[in-house]
Amino acid sequence: MPAGWFPDSWRARPRLQQPAYACQAELRAIVDELKQLPPLVSPWEVDALKTQLADAAAGRRFLLQGGDCAERFNDCRADTITNKLKILLQMSLVLVEGAQVPVIRVGRFAGQYAKPRSEDMETRDGVSLASYRGDLVNRPEFTEAARAPDPHLLLRGYSRSAMTLNYIRALVKGGFADLHHPEYWDLDFVAHSPLAQDYQRLVRRIGDSLRFMENILGARPGEIQEVDFYVSHEGLLLDYEEAQTRLLTPARRWYNLSTHFPWIGLRTSEADGAHVEYFRGIANPIGLKVGPAATPEQLLRLLNTLDPANEPGRMTLIHRFGHGRIAECLPPLVQAVRQAGRTALWVSDPMHGNTRVTSDGVKTREFDDILGELEQAFDTHAALGSRLGGVHFELTGENVTECTGGARGLSEEDLGRAYRSEVDPRLNCEQALEMAMLIARKMTALNSR
Numbered sequence: 433m434p435a436g437w438f439p440d441s442w443r444a445r446p447r448l449q450q451p452a453y454a455c456q457a458e459l460r461a462i463v464d465e466l467k468q469l470p471p472l473v474s475p476w477e478v479d480a481l482k483t484q485l486a487d488a489a490a491g492r493r494f495l496l497q498g499g500d501c502a503e504r505f506n507d508c509r510a511d512t513i514t515n516k517l518k519i520l521l522q523m524s525l526v527l528v529e530g531a532q533v534p535v536i537r538v539g540r541f542a543g544q545y546a547k548p549r550s551e552d553m554e555t556r557d558g559v560s561l562a563s564y565r566g567d568l569v570n571r572p573e574f575t576e577a578a579r580a581p582d583p584h585l586l587l588r589g590y591s592r593s594a595m596t597l598n599y600i601r602a603l604v605k606g607g608f609a610d611l612h613h614p615e616y617w618d619l620d621f622v623a624h625s626p627l628a629q630d631y632q633r634l635v636r637r638i639g640d641s642l643r644f645m646e647n648i649l650g651a652r653p654g655e656i657q658e659v660d661f662y663v664s665h666e667g668l669l670l671d672y673e674e675a676q677t678r679l680l681t682p683a684r685r686w687y688n689l690s691t692h693f694p695w696i697g698l699r700t701s702e703a704d705g706a707h708v709e710y711f712r713g714i715a716n717p718i719g720l721k722v723g724p725a726a727t728p729e730q731l732l733r734l735l736n737t738l739d740p741a742n743e744p745g746r747m748t749l750i751h752r753f754g755h756g757r758i759a760e761c762l763p764p765l766v767q768a769v770r771q772a773g774r775t776a777l778w779v780s781d782p783m784h785g786n787t788r789v790t791s792d793g794v795k796t797r798e799f800d801d802i803l804g805e806l807e808q809a810f811d812t813h814a815a816l817g818s819r820l821g822g823v824h825f826e827l828t829g830e831n832v833t834e835c836t837g838g839a840r841g842l843s844e845e846d847l848g849r850a851y852r853s854e855v856d857p858r859l860n861c862e863q864a865l866e867m868a869m870l871i872a873r874k875m876t877a878l879n880s881r
């Protein structure tokens with residue numbers, strides 16, 4: 433455990449993005465209750481993921497991380513959860529083709545309930561109320577009662593995370609992800625998309641290779657049909673994260689067992705702040721969002737604090753610059769990290785730098801901007817002798833209309849039809865799968881160079 437660190441040492445540091453609860457005694461009672469509840473994941477799973485992320489940093493695996501910008505408590509339903517697993521699984525199959533290495537699947541779910549906001553207050557028609565900060569904190573309806581931070585939601589969030597994870601584990605264990613039946617994962621998309629033939633060819637190839645391995649190599653089915661899913665969320669609400677931080681006794685290491693893979697958001701990544709203090713002491717692999725304002729000095733200082741031992745798999749740097757800025761912002765950071773003798777897994781989040789607001793005031797993202805940032809991320813890393821080792825998306829398994837573009841050419845007029853996000857716009861399932869196919873193509877082209 434690092435010197436001077438305790439699960440609550442963050443309390444002595446300046447804290448950003450934390451809700452102003454009306455009653456501290458009530459908050460404390462709820463946090464004490466959370467501390468008694470069992471953890472949601474095990475330290476052995478967390479360590480297994482860290483080893484896989486170290487492999488990805490070394491070029492032996494590729495990371496696919498994705499899910500909603502913010503989960504909602506009322507999305508904790510069988511169909512929504514199944515659709516999220518399904519789209520991640522389909523994307524991962526497509527990506528394996530391009531990457532030619534195993535793909536690590538990490539959901540932004542089972543705990544992605546707290547959101548950082550740029551403004552503390554929201555004003556409508558002259559009335560100002562606290563901003564909606566995710567279902568773990570308050571509710572989106574624009575009333576005083578709904579927007580008041582409610583500590584009971586911390587318990588509800590823990591329960592919803594546990595139910596989600598429980599169902600995911602049941603599906604995975606029960607054969608949902610059995611690679612022998614990729615045809616079960618067909619989407620309506622396949623009928624409409626210009627990429628339909630590619631997808632069907634891929635499904636056939638997977639079936640052929642499975643039969644090849646089983647028949648020719650004599651591999652036992654159990655060895656090759658298992659697929660893993662890990663979960664991640666932004667470690668934002670420190671009262672909640674602290675309550676789920678547990679000491680693993682023989683190793684004397686503290687783990688955040690609310691999730692496998694927590695990340696530090698862009699707005700809470702200052703080196704002296706409460707979030708970095710909390711994260712430096714936990715043994716989990718850590719994601720760090722990196723934006724256009726990051727300097728090489730700041731990034732190296734953060735890495736020294738969060739990962740003094742340069743431990744394999746510890747740090748994943750998730751860059752999100754925007755398609756217009758990445759070519760200028762990325763190279764100095766990659767060079768600085770390399771010159772410092774550090775290893776990190778570099779991942780592109782092509783969503784958060786490409787948000788725009790339509791003339792009607794709707795938040796959206798354009799498919800080609802997202803793809804543009806990703807393609808530049810692959811090329812820029814390759815040109816520097818580095819490697820893009822993963823991708824991070826905001827997506828959903830539902831047929832929403834929140835991002836424009838893609839094979840069906842969604843326009844701004846289409847956004848009103850099925851816009852459900854309370855926060856950032858997500859790729860819908862067709863756009864997400866199409867994106868995976870286009871990146872697989874890009875990786876194939878890079879590999880053959």
Ligand code: PEP
Nearest residue numbers: 501697698699721752784
């Ligand atoms: C997010 O991932 O939803 C998010 C808020 O991202 P960032 O911290 O990069 O702005």
Ligand code: CO
Nearest residue numbers: 501784826856
């Ligand atoms: Co977001």
